[in-house]
Amino acid sequence: MSGENQAIRGGIARVSNRVMNLAHLLDQAARRFPDRVGFVWGERSWTWSQMSARAKALAAALAERGVSKGDRVLVHSKNGEEMWISLFATLRLGAVWVPTNFRLIPDEVAYLASASGAKAFLCHAEFPAHAAAVQAACPALELLASFGEAPFAAISVGAMMAQHDGAAAPLADVEYDDPCWFFFTSGTTGRPKAAVLTHGQMAFVITNHLADLTPGASEQDAALVVAPLSHGAGVHQLVQTARAVKTVLLPGDRFDAEEAWRLIAEHRVANMFTVPTILKMLVEHPGVDRHDHSTLRHVIYAGAPMYREDQKVALRKLGPVIVQYFGLGEVTGNITVLPAALHEAEDGPNLKLGTCGFERTGMQVQIQDDSGAEVAYGQTGEICVCGPAVFAGYYDNPEANAKAFRNGWFRTGDLGIMDAEGFVYITGRASDMYISGGSNIYPREVEEKILTHPAIAEVAVLGVPDPTWGEIGVAVCVLKPGASVAEGDLVAWMGDKMARYKLPRRVFFWEELPKSGYGKITKKMVREELEARGLLAPAGGAQ
Incomplete structure (x- = not known):
């Protein structure tokens, strides 16, 4: 047992930091609902037992090729079944999933490979230039495999799974602070940084999302994916897996509002994760009036506040189902929530215009001045947060960590105010x-x-x-x-x-x-x- 685990705080000795390996979520779904469809992509679908078996097979293939606990697996791919399987295979080994935005250029992906210390690279067949750039930047890379057949890779991910069909790679033992996902920031100021998400932290995030965003989610539901699984949409789908909610992908790699509405009707979709611009496109598209969307219960938007005029349109078209949350990748969405019941369709005396909601369950938010002192209600300051959803820190970046944390609070870089009831209002980025x-x-x-x-x-x-x-x-x-x-x-x-x-x-x-x-x-x-x-x-x- 490590010295940290033996530390005594307040007279209580921590016996163990062990937590559930997040890959167990897929095993649970397969055990309880083996024959239910868990994943739909275009004309193809997979049951939960098929998804679990493929994840175990890919984990065994990666292990055979030298990937083990703590190693980083870089993934550059459009949305797809194999890309999603790679998450659970990586988690199963106790390795770290490092997804990229597939729209990045080769040099940008090469930087992420180098910055993360990637040991393996799984690359979509359509990106040979990205594969070449990563190989040049990381000469010690031990594995380059492709999603789909590609001349730049010695083997495809599909072939790796086929070679190990029926394998049962064991779940790696993990502790609370063991990394599971490097969540790269968007890099709006300087180069992207790898926010380290851990197994323990993400278990809290999943529980919190189920409580605050999609209460009542079950295996009877379906969730539509309209954004890249590499970031917020991927976190949301990990949450859905915890309740065996069927995941439905758009068939193409470009957003198609008409197809989205068709799939919502066909699969009786209950929830989906969006950003305000996508939600705006959805509700302004004529398909919203042609297709049945009465099964929608939670249409979640995040990433930026939604303008009031756009909120009104969404509420008129969809009814009281939209849910806002505010949270950066470093806090994995867990800062504030504005539930559907508090979205007012019309302006009135009870409307809290411009709020992004109140504190998420188990999280604490403060508005602080430049010295780190809490400001009075109604005064502008920096939005700061603490709680179990806060990431472990930026990988190999002590300078960024020093700037991001103050007295244990994570500094979001967003400016805002809090009213006397605890509702937060974002006034903008400090920058x-x-x-x-x-x-x-x-x-x-x-x-x-x-x-x-x-x-x-x-x-x-x-x-x-x-x-x-x-x-x-x-x-x-x-x-x-x-x-x-x-x-x-x-x-x-x-x-x-x-x-x-x-x-x-x-x-x-x-x-x-x-x-x-x-x-x-x-x-x-x-x-x-x-x-x-x-x-x-x-x-x-x-x-």
């Missing part, structure tokens, strides 16, 4: 706030106002350098189909809806806003596009 003429301006507030204009579908507001005022605001808008509005008319319309110093000095109209691989609008990408178009010359003007 998004800009100062114009000495006044702090939070783009989120301005964006909410602009989106109430009948012609505006999407908007991003950000501060840009200005020789007179330090920074000024610019707004980049996407118009609704068939709508039109001039820049001057929109600025004039905003004039009586916010203080003059908050008004954007320039408004640009684009056909679409750049989005990350997870469907989120990021200010970094908008700023880069503004620079590429040569649109950042300051306009100046009176304050």
Whole structure:
């Protein structure tokens, strides 16, 4: 027993840190519901017993090729059955699953391979350049296998499973702090960092998600996947596996709203995980009126707050089923929740406009000033959090860890306020706030106002350098189909809806806003596009 396990705190000796290996979730589903369909992808489906057997076979194949407890298995793939199986096979060995966003370029994936110290690389057959880049960056890589047949790999994942069909690779013993998943940040500021998720932490996250997001989930339900399984959608599906909920994948690698609504009706889908931009596309698509979606109970959105006007549309189309949670990858979604019952379809005296909800079960949130002291209710500060869902830290990055934690609190980098009832309101990223003429301006507030204009579908507001005022605001808008509005008319319309110093000095109209691989609008990408178009010359003007 390690010295840490023998430590005595408060007179109580910890006997063991052992916890359940998360791969056991799949074994449980297979044991209880062996013949129920657990996974659907296009025209193909697999029962829970088939999924469990394939995970055991792949685990045995990986072990034969030198993968063992603590080793990192890099996975670069579009959504698919084998990609999802690779998670449980990796967990089974006590190794660490390191998924990437399949939209990353080869050099970016090579960096993730190097930064994670990957020992094995499972790569989709459509990405030979990524395989070459990883091999060049990691000459000591011991295994390169492909999802589907590919000339760059000596063997495919399917062949590995076939070679070990019927194998029963044992579950590795794991402790609470043993890593299970490297969850790479999106890298909006600097290079991506590997947030270390552990078996014990994720067991809490699964329990918490079931309590706060999808209460009552069971083997009778189905969940639709509309986002990459490499990140938030993967966490959500791990939660569904804990209740033997059938997973349904979109057949293609691009989001298709019509197909999503068809699958919801066909499989009587009960819940799905989305981001606000995807939910907006779903409820604005005519398919929402053509297909039965009465079985939906929990339509979860996260990754960014949802604008009020978009909330109203979603509630009118779907009814009281949308659930918001706020939480970064480092806290695996577990910061706040706004359940369906608190989503008001119409504005009124009881509406808590702009809130992302209250503290998740078992978690504590504080709004802190720059020194780490808690601020009073209603005052702006940084949103900080502590509790069992907080990650173990960034892998091999002490500098980032020093910045991310203060007095045991994880610092989200988001600014917000908390009211006296404990509801949290995000005012923006600390990096998004800009100062114009000495006044702090939070783009989120301005964006909410602009989106109430009948012609505006999407908007991003950000501060840009200005020789007179330090920074000024610019707004980049996407118009609704068939709508039109001039820049001057929109600025004039905003004039009586916010203080003059908050008004954007320039408004640009684009056909679409750049989005990350997870469907989120990021200010970094908008700023880069503004620079590429040569649109950042300051306009100046009176304050």
